[in-house]
Amino acid sequence: MTLPLVPAQTGGATDPTGFVQSFIESLGVGASLAAPIAAAVVFIVVFVAIYLLGRVLVTPLFGRFLDRRDLDEHAKRPLKKVVGGVIVFIAIGIAFGLAGFGSILQSLATVAAAATLAIGFAMQDVIANFVAGVFIYTDKPFRIGDWIEWDDRSGIVEDISLRVTRVRTFDNELLTVPNSTLTDGVIKNPVAKDKLRMKFVFGIGYEDDIEQATDIILEEAEKHDDILDDPAPSVRLTELADSYVGLQSRFWIANPSRADFVRTRGEYVTDVKQRFDENDINIPYPQVDLSGGIEMAGPVAEAMARGEAESD
Template sequence: MDKAIQWISDNQELLLSYLINIVIALLIFVIGKWVAKLITGALRKVLKHKNVDNTVSSFICSLTYGLLVLIAFIAAISHLGFNTTSLVAIVGAAGLAIGLALQGSLSNFASGILLITFKPFKAGDFVEVAGKSGIVEEVHVFSTKLRTPDNKTIIVPNGAITGSSITNFSTKDTRRIDLVIGVSYDANLAETKEVLTRVINNEERILKEPAPTIGVLELADSSVNFAVRPWVKSSDYWPVYFDLLQTIKEELDNAGIEIPFPQMSVHINQENTDES
């Protein structure tokens, strides 16, 4: 212990120099991160002012922030006396090894570039990707953030998105509602079609063009199924969908047209035996 204290006493200036360098290096890194946030925030405002899509803006800002933090880290360790040339070589070798170990992450990164370049969707679009549905909020370097209709957040890896089909429900102004309405085999088909047509014509949110389709779709096991396919504005899809189902049920009931439902008939055969 005495030798350690003596060594510290003899090397106070050297230790103080190291301590100052460490403190300065930490300050460089902390200030670098602060500057990175500042620059990223300013860049985000500029992109917003230029009306750049939120998806593209979020991606560029995330990438810029990561690069600036990396520069701050290299500057900090350079101040400590590390040879940054050797460090770059080490980082390159380590990057190769990490790249092989993190092929999935690199795939997500490349997929993020593709999503930004080809833009199959943008922020605010309602999409179905990789088996998940929701409103696109942000596209990051490695993943895309969705908000579900019940206000849950889903983070989907970009690789999973580009590796599967993408359904974008927001690219078109109009959508077709596909309803299948089953009625009893005893029902008058002409009267049924008349009721369905009246319901469609009375709904003001249904578009006149393209014209709605109403007709017998199939003769099913227990019902005659009608296809009811009107067109609406994309924003009216679900409100009209729900209202149509309710109105059709009510109007068919008023017309005395039965909507069949699964039933089970049980027949009991009782045998009478004579007592001997």
């Protein structure tokens, strides 16, 4: 038995399918049967080789890239699946080409392009949410457990997927938000940094001592355990309203969360209010202007007019 030492040539390039076919024919298999067997063998070998190469080289490299981005494990999982799908797609394409299925591959590419176009028009929102999900994973505007605010809504992020983000509101309602909604607008993430500055306006009467009220506001901020000394609290006169003078207190808390925000602000405002009461500093009630007349029309006005005419 003589084995071919030189692979078959196709268009000046080595043809692995022809090489395998020649080897199979040398084993006594007919040419009509050897050709499809050779193509199948080349397809399987090339696909497995490229797939394993991708899993051994590309997947770990991509995993290290995600680690450098400091992504959470839940965020890495779907992105790794996308990369795995791309590796499979590339392996199939190359295997088709080397196995001599170029015409089939070209036909499949044409069908896939047409199908992709049709699916793209039909699934624009889904694709937009998918792309937005990728940006959320890479840009990290928020993470699971963060308190976020957008439009007129707010809540705690419970889950992030490639299509939607699930947010638990402070009324314990679960919101399923399309990712494109969160990437198209402005998202407020108060807990993204280690410190959060809070503001509160205390209103005092015009006859009250501004310096005394300012001292009380600062003293209560400095006494509170959860309010930071650096940056130091500050007070500014920011408003001269109809019924009060507005003193805005600015103070910082560390490692903020929604619970810390509400609790700290509530305790601090309560302490200042008690000190104001002890020092006879007034917090005026809002005043509503009720001046002006009331104009009536319709049947009621006509009846009142008839009554006045009869009384005359």
